[in-house]
Amino acid sequence: MKKLLWIMLSVGVVLLVFMMNYFVDKRQQQPNMTQSVSLTTSTSPDKKNIVEVxxxxxxxxxxxxxxxxxxxxxxxxxxxxSGSMLNQYRELKGIHPSRIRNVDVYWRNNQHVIIDIINTKQYKKNKVDKRFNYHLKEL
Incomplete structure (x- = not known):
């Protein structure tokens, strides 16, 4: 009986030390920082709108x-x-961000933008992996 009590007490102390270490590390940990890297920037034909990926x-x-x-x-x-802070955004979903090789932006008119994503795993040159169409007035 004494042996079981000592084993339970030892496990409890070890568990307590690990929990305290975990919570102390979490308190010292800095919050996640967000950074961005611009892939491309494009201005509409009339130079009034701008898109940055x-x-x-x-x-x-x-x-x-x-x-x-x-x-x-x-x-x-x-x-x-153009000339304003770009605070509005849309997530480009359905792609693997780490595999992007190139991004092309085309304008159909001053409000309609087309974004082509080209993957690094695409063996054919200029093969579009994903295409996004946006009308800026509707966003």
Whole structure:
């Protein structure tokens, strides 16, 4: 009976030490930082609207390894009037952000934009992996 009590007490102390270490590390951990890299920028034919396609990265610190980790989260199309801060965006879904080789932007008119995503795994040159059509007035 004493042996079982000592085993349970030892397991409890070890578990308590691990839990305290986990919560102390979580308190010291910085919140995830978001960074972006511009892939391309394009202005409408009348120069009134602008579209910028960006890769969005989340950066965090892993305190078990003490190193910075970066992960590509998404690809976004920011849009707005030329000369203004581009705060409005749309997520470009259905693509793998880390595999993007090239992004092409075409304008049908001053409000209709077409974004072509070309993957790194595409063996044929200029083969479009995904195409997005947006009317800026409708967004």
């Amino acid at each position: 960006k890769k969005i990265y989340t950066q965090s610190t892993d305190y078990f390894d003490y190193e910075q980790k970066q992960k590509v989260d998404s690809v976004r199309m920011y849009y707005g009037r």
